[in-house]
Amino acid sequence: MTTTLIRNVRPLHHDAADILIRDGVIAEIAIDIAAPEGATIIEGDGSLLFQGLIDGHTHMDKALIGLPWHSTKPTTTITEVIANERQLRREEHIDAHIQSTRHAHAAIASGTTHIRSFADIDTEWGLNGVRGLMQTRDEIKDKLHIQVVAFPQSGMLIRPGTVELLDQALSEGADVIGGLDPSAIDRDPKGHLDTIFALAEKHDVDIDIHLHEPGELGAFSFDLIIERTRVLGWKGRVTISHAFALGGVDHIRLGSLIEDLLDQEIAIMSHGPSGGRPAPPVEHLYNAGVRLISGNDGIQDSWGPLNRPEMLNRAYLVCYRNGFRRDDQIESVIDIITNKSAEVMGIEDYGFAVGNAADLAMIREENHCAAVVRRPMPWLVMKRGVITARDGVVV
Amino acid sequence: MTTTLIRNVRPLHHDAADILIRDGVIAEIAIDIAAPEGATIIEGDGSLLFQGLIDGHTHMDKALIGLPWHSTKPTTTITEVIANERQLRREEHIDAHIQSTRHAHAAIASGTTHIRSFADIDTEWGLNGVRGLMQTRDEIKDKLHIQVVAFPQSGMLIRPGTVELLDQALSEGADVIGGLDPSAIDRDPKGHLDTIFALAEKHDVDIDIHLHEPGELGAFSFDLIIERTRVLGWKGRVTISHAFALGGVDHIRLGSLIEDLLDQEIAIMSHGPSGGRPAPPVEHLYNAGVRLISGNDGIQDSWGPLNRPEMLNRAYLVCYRNGFRRDDQIESVIDIITNKSAEVMGIEDYGFAVGNAADLAMIREENHCAAVVRRPMPWLVMKRGVITARDGVVV
Numbered sequence: 147m148t149t150t151l152i153r154n155v156r157p158l159h160h161d162a163a164d165i166l167i168r169d170g171v172i173a174e175i176a177i178d179i180a181a182p183e184g185a186t187i188i189e190g191d192g193s194l195l196f197q198g199l200i201d202g203h204t205h206m207d208k209a210l211i212g213l214p215w216h217s218t219k220p221t222t223t224i225t226e227v228i229a230n231e232r233q234l235r236r237e238e239h240i241d242a243h244i245q246s247t248r249h250a251h252a253a254i255a256s257g258t259t260h261i262r263s264f265a266d267i268d269t270e271w272g273l274n275g276v277r278g279l280m281q282t283r284d285e286i287k288d289k290l291h292i293q294v295v296a297f298p299q300s301g302m303l304i305r306p307g308t309v310e311l312l313d314q315a316l317s318e319g320a321d322v323i324g325g326l327d328p329s330a331i332d333r334d335p336k337g338h339l340d341t342i343f344a345l346a347e348k349h350d351v352d353i354d355i356h357l358h359e360p361g362e363l364g365a366f367s368f369d370l371i372i373e374r375t376r377v378l379g380w381k382g383r384v385t386i387s388h389a390f391a392l393g394g395v396d397h398i399r400l401g402s403l404i405e406d407l408l409d410q411e412i413a414i415m416s417h418g419p420s421g422g423r424p425a426p427p428v429e430h431l432y433n434a435g436v437r438l439i440s441g442n443d444g445i446q447d448s449w450g451p452l453n454r455p456e457m458l459n460r461a462y463l464v465c466y467r468n469g470f471r472r473d474d475q476i477e478s479v480i481d482i483i484t485n486k487s488a489e490v491m492g493i494e495d496y497g498f499a500v501g502n503a504a505d506l507a508m509i510r511e512e513n514h515c516a517a518v519v520r521r522p523m524p525w526l527v528m529k530r531g532v533i534t535a536r537d538g539v540v541v
Numbered sequence: 542m543t544t545t546l547i548r549n550v551r552p553l554h555h556d557a558a559d560i561l562i563r564d565g566v567i568a569e570i571a572i573d574i575a576a577p578e579g580a581t582i583i584e585g586d587g588s589l590l591f592q593g594l595i596d597g598h599t600h601m602d603k604a605l606i607g608l609p610w611h612s613t614k615p616t617t618t619i620t621e622v623i624a625n626e627r628q629l630r631r632e633e634h635i636d637a638h639i640q641s642t643r644h645a646h647a648a649i650a651s652g653t654t655h656i657r658s659f660a661d662i663d664t665e666w667g668l669n670g671v672r673g674l675m676q677t678r679d680e681i682k683d684k685l686h687i688q689v690v691a692f693p694q695s696g697m698l699i700r701p702g703t704v705e706l707l708d709q710a711l712s713e714g715a716d717v718i719g720g721l722d723p724s725a726i727d728r729d730p731k732g733h734l735d736t737i738f739a740l741a742e743k744h745d746v747d748i749d750i751h752l753h754e755p756g757e758l759g760a761f762s763f764d765l766i767i768e769r770t771r772v773l774g775w776k777g778r779v780t781i782s783h784a785f786a787l788g789g790v791d792h793i794r795l796g797s798l799i800e801d802l803l804d805q806e807i808a809i810m811s812h813g814p815s816g817g818r819p820a821p822p823v824e825h826l827y828n829a830g831v832r833l834i835s836g837n838d839g840i841q842d843s844w845g846p847l848n849r850p851e852m853l854n855r856a857y858l859v860c861y862r863n864g865f866r867r868d869d870q871i872e873s874v875i876d877i878i879t880n881k882s883a884e885v886m887g888i889e890d891y892g893f894a895v896g897n898a899a900d901l902a903m904i905r906e907e908n909h910c911a912a913v914v915r916r917p918m919p920w921l922v923m924k925r926g927v928i929t930a931r932d933g934v935v936v
């Protein structure tokens with residue numbers, strides 16, 4: 147049995163305390179815990195304690211981290227962006243295992259302990275991306291929990307053979323099935339969603355659908371997703387990512403969609419998107435009790451260079467994009483990138499309480515809101531009680 | 542005569558070069574310059590060279606830098622925010638000289654060499670803010686150039702006595718006259734603008750007007766400002782800050798406003814505002830040739846904690862808010878926070894060319910776009926050839 151005692155740290159909404167960890171699990175949270183014999187002692191010196199940060203939406207298979215600067219090509223349509231991406235993969239021989247490992251290290255170093263990552267599957271790239279990512283997932287599981295989403299980035303029904311590849315990926319161990327703009331990309335909302343839900347049922351996996359469709363078109367896709375979730379009994383197992391439509395409908399329609407989301411426990415992923423387009427009103431959704439998850443999206447890939455692997459930078463952007471200024475608003479974003487995302491990902495042993503995994507990050511700052519504003523790297527990161535990074539470097 | 546030779550640095554859009562500085566002025570830019578006798582040598586080792594960064598819109602008199610975390614109060618109207626701010630100043634005895642000095646140090650450390658800062662003037666706070674800021678301006682002028690704007694933050698015509706205070710501030714040496722929402726705050730657009738322009742004429746100073754007014758209301762204020770600029774001959778001497786209206790009118794009205802802005806050389810300040818509200822389309826304005834300036838706005842003050850003193854963080858936010866992904870887009874923002882802002886502020890000896898002041902920041906990164914994305918602190922900052930900061934610390 148390994149025992150670690152962390153002395154004097156400041157968890158969010160909790161008095162300064164000591165934390166006793168036994169075999170990777172939080173065994174006690176109290177003031178002045180006596181050190182058990184043989185315990186490793188870590189002096190927190192009044193550091194902030196964050197729960198392990200969760201990147202609940204990213205694309206580790208195609209991050210260009212560690213490669214030379216990639217200049218984003220000029221494009222006018224999303225189809226062109228996706229075509230450029232396939233071309234880059236072909237020409238540069240991007241290795242999903244190597245790239246996702248690099249991404250994983252950058253994530254761990256910045257305090258992330260759990261990731262939901264999409265992996266592109268198409269008829270050209272095949273299962274290279276998802277297999278490379280699953281290899282990383284399995285190799286690095288003691289330092290970082292990765293949930294792999296089989297994702298038809300280039301479209302599904304418009305590219306015959308893709309459904310079979312998704313099916314195969316799920317058979318080989320992908321954790322979640324992903325969908326993509328049923329109307330705008332796949333041109334067949336009923337066909338797309340029926341197929342995604344059928345794959346989910348066949349493999350008994352959760353669903354996470356990229357839905358960029360704006361306004362009433364996106365809201366129609368919401369309706370179709372809600373209907374299938376209800377009828378097929380997939381309550382609590384569906385996430386709608388980006389969900390721009392929630393920022394582009396009037397408040398009556400929004401209110402009715404929120405009722406449905408609550409009823410079917412459908413989660414919304416928002417990361418405070420770039421550009422000026424309408425986006426989900428995070429405060430409104432949070433206060434209504436809608437399940438929420440956030441993430442960094444693609445890091446330094448062919449889509450653009452702005453996203454970073456650090457979840458505190460993401461929390462800052464979510465605050466900035468939503469005009470959050472008050473402590474309770476900033477703290478709601480911390481809640482989203484920790485507890486709320488864990489709930490959506492179904493991580494059962496997550497949370498700052500006795501009996502849960504000791505997934506933690508320690509940061510020297512005035513308070514948790516200041517950490518989001520100033521975004522320092524944690525000086526210590528721990529996964530199941532084992533130190534995984536110190537001062538921004540993976541150990 | 543002091544002479545400094547910087548070896549092997551990489552300026553934007555320029556081959557790696559050496560830079561010879563004599564008495565604070567760039568004397569030569571070339572490959573392999575022979576070191577003159579007695580010259581101080583600085584090895585750039587292939588660092589990026591940035592021109593001194595410009596924060597063209599901030600509020601140094603009320604930054605709470607160096608004070609304990611301030612929790613932003615819940616408010617529903619902007620009048621309430623402004624009232625809270627006056628109350629905070631009263632109760633906490635905020636010293637504008639001390640706070641602006643702290644702000645100045647944070648700016649210098651992060652590579653800023655020029656600032657345009659507003660200073661609140663109202664009938665309660667009087668000239669305390671502007672005098673404190675002018676004291677800082679005069680004390681720190683060898684390290685940082687500060688342009689002081691006399692600014693009626695609490696309204697002008699709605700608070701009798703304010704005009705006289707603004708007049709007095711300009712007599713005492715404030716550099717620019719500021720205005721604020723002629724309709725939305727001051728309730729008298731004609732009266733407000735006539736007064737601001739009269740003060741500008743009396744003291745022969747430039748004008749910088751905070752214009753948060755949205756849509757057609759803001760566009761009407763644009764019209765009134767443009768008319769006065771033309772008739773009174775203030776061409777090239779007026780800035781409209783925030784200018785949300787440019788994001789809230791149709792493209793025909795936008796096009797016609799742009800024509801007027803070009804004709805009267807009126808500048809637009811945009812900093813990629815927080816929240817989801819419509820904002821000026823920076824790429825469109827930049828490509829049209831409209832004069833542009835940017836800045837950090839209030840840093841850690843009673844309005845909110847998210848803004849930071851580092852201009853590279855601001856460049857990142859401007860890119861994020863405008864959906865910029867390509868190198869040329871990111872580089873346009875670097876141009877805005879350097880050359881374009883210098884032009885608006887009327888800094889005559891600015892720019893990376895022989896004969897201009899050696900105001901420089903050196904950063905270790907792959908390229909200038911990567912520096913905006915990753916935002917490291919410069920390892921060396923120089924004002925007129927004298928080192929002012931090393932590794933994020935003012936010397």
